[in-house]
Every structure is written in structure tokens, then in C-alpha cells.
Amino acid sequence: MQLELLNEQGQAASKVDAPETVFGREYNEALVHQIVVAYRANARQGTRAQKDRAAVKHSTKKPFRQKGTGNARAGMTSSPLWRGGGRIFPNSPEENFSQKVNKKMYRAGMASILSQLARDGRLAVIDSIKVDSPKTKQLAAKFKAMNLDSVLVIADEVDENLYLASRNLGNVLVVEPRYADPVSLVYYKKVLVTKGAIDKLKEMFA
Numbered sequence: 001m002q003l004e005l006l007n008e009q010g011q012a013a014s015k016v017d018a019p020e021t022v023f024g025r026e027y028n029e030a031l032v033h034q035i036v037v038a039y040r041a042n043a044r045q046g047t048r049a050q051k052d053r054a055a056v057k058h059s060t061k062k063p064f065r066q067k068g069t070g071n072a073r074a075g076m077t078s079s080p081l082w083r084g085g086g087r088i089f090p091n092s093p094e095e096n097f098s099q100k101v102n103k104k105m106y107r108a109g110m111a112s113i114l115s116q117l118a119r120d121g122r123l124a125v126i127d128s129i130k131v132d133s134p135k136t137k138q139l140a141a142k143f144k145a146m147n148l149d150s151v152l153v154i155a156d157e158v159d160e161n162l163y164l165a166s167r168n169l170g171n172v173l174v175v176e177p178r179y180a181d182p183v184s185l186v187y188y189k190k191v192l193v194t195k196g197a198i199d200k201l202k203e204m205f206a
Contacts, residue, residue: 004124006192010146016125018198021206023123025115028108035109036182038099046095053078053086111205113185123191125198129155129174134164143172152188154180156196177201 001024002015018024058078066073080088101109117123131138139162143151150171155162158176166174173184177200185191193201 001118003118003193006124006126006146008142008145010148012124016195016198018118018125019202019206022111022202023115023118025108025111027116027119028112031105031109032112032182032186035101035106036186038101039182041097041099044097046097047093048091048095049093050087050090052088052090053080055090056084056086058085107205110180110182110185113182114191114201114205117185117191122189123193126192126194128194128196129153129162129192130159131161131165134161136165136168139165139172140169143169148190148192150189152180152184152191154191154193154197154201156194156200177204 001018001020003018003023004012005014005016007013056078058076060076063074063077064071074082077085079085114123129142131142143149151173153166153172153174154177155174156177158174162174166172171188173188175184177197180201
């Protein structure tokens with residue numbers, strides 16, 4: 001398997017060898033969907049809460065007499081049928097949204113995404129990416145010269161200058177291989193992988 005090696009102008013300069021086990025797999029849509037949904041679900045915080053009929057502020061006084069009004073019988077205003085009443089099955093702050101994905105499935109799903117990105121021309125390799133100082137303008141100029149407006153960079157090493165320069169760019173994310181996630185791979189239009197990161201991706205997902 002060979003991937004395009006881009007120069008500083010974003011043009012394909014040559015080809016580099018890449019492992020078939022990571023960048024040459026068949027696309028498994030069902031598996032990719034499962035790991036993307038699970039990743040987003042595991043990021044949810046169960047902090048929402050609703051009140052049941054015991055927790056809402058109300059009076060225990062009967063709203064109106066039992067017979068003769070033409071209305072349905074009502075015992076108190078906290079009934080879920082009433083406006084301002086409690087919920088029948090309220091959301092709890094302790095609700096757990098996490099989903100379990102086996103390690104083997106996760107590795108296969110990530111390799112499937114990387115392989116499809118390579119086939120679609122959305123994944124390429126660069127020698128390295130560095131900036132001399134933590135200036136956002138320098139890094140933005142690099143991506144502008146390469147004609148990239150939405151890019152995920154998987155670098156073998158992210159130093160402080162690169163981290164500080166990239167964190168204020170809205171459509172740019174620079175991460176090490178261990179922090180690459182399925183949602184980011186799917187979201188960004190272009191994925192750049194440094195040469196040193198290819199071996200690490202092979203070790204993680206092959």
C-alpha cells in the first residue's frame with residue numbers, strides 16, 4: 001500500500017509505503033457506525049435531571065370538587081397530566097450512556113476509516129510539521145500554502161509550540177496517534193499523517 005507524500009505546497013511529491021493492515025482494509029460501514037456512535041455516547045455526561053411528581057412544587061389540596069364540574073377527576077396539581085406537573089419517567093443525573101466496544105472491534109473500525117480515507121484521497125503523508133514559535137499565524141500560513149481549510153494532523157510528536165499554535169484554529173486539530181478518534185477522522189476534510197506516526201498507527205490498529 002502506498003500513500004501520497006505532500007510537499008509544503010500541498011502537492012504530491014512522491015509515494016511512501018504504508019501497511020496494508022491499517023490503510024488497505026475493506027470498508028465496514030456497520031462497524032464504523034457502531035464505534036462512532038459509541039465514542040460520542042461515551043463522551044456524554046449524565047448531568048440532566050427532571051422532577052417527578054414528588055419533587056415538583058405543588059399543593060396537596062384537591063384542585064376542584066370531585067363531581068359536578070364536568071372536568072376529569074383530579075387529586076392534586078402535581079399529576080403528570082397537568083401543566084407544571086412531574087414527569088412520569090424523569091431523566092436521572094446518574095443515567096449512564098456509555099457503550100462497550102471491544103478493543104479488537106475498535107482497532108478494526110479505526111483501520112477501516114483510515115483505509116477509506118486513503119481510497120477517497122482525503123488522507124496523505126507529510127515528512128513532519130513544526131513551527132519555530134507558538135504563533136497561530138505561522139501554522140495558519142502553512143495550511144493556507146497547502147490549500148487546506150479543514151485538516152486533522154496526526155503527528156508522531158506534538159511539542160508545546162505546535163500545540164499552542166494549533167489550538168486557536170477552528171478547523172485544525174493536531175494530535176498524537178494515541179489521541180486520534182473516529183469522530184475527528186470522519187469530520188475533517190483532510191487527514192495528514194507524519195512519517196513517524198505511520199509506525200505508531202500500525203502498532204495500535206494493525
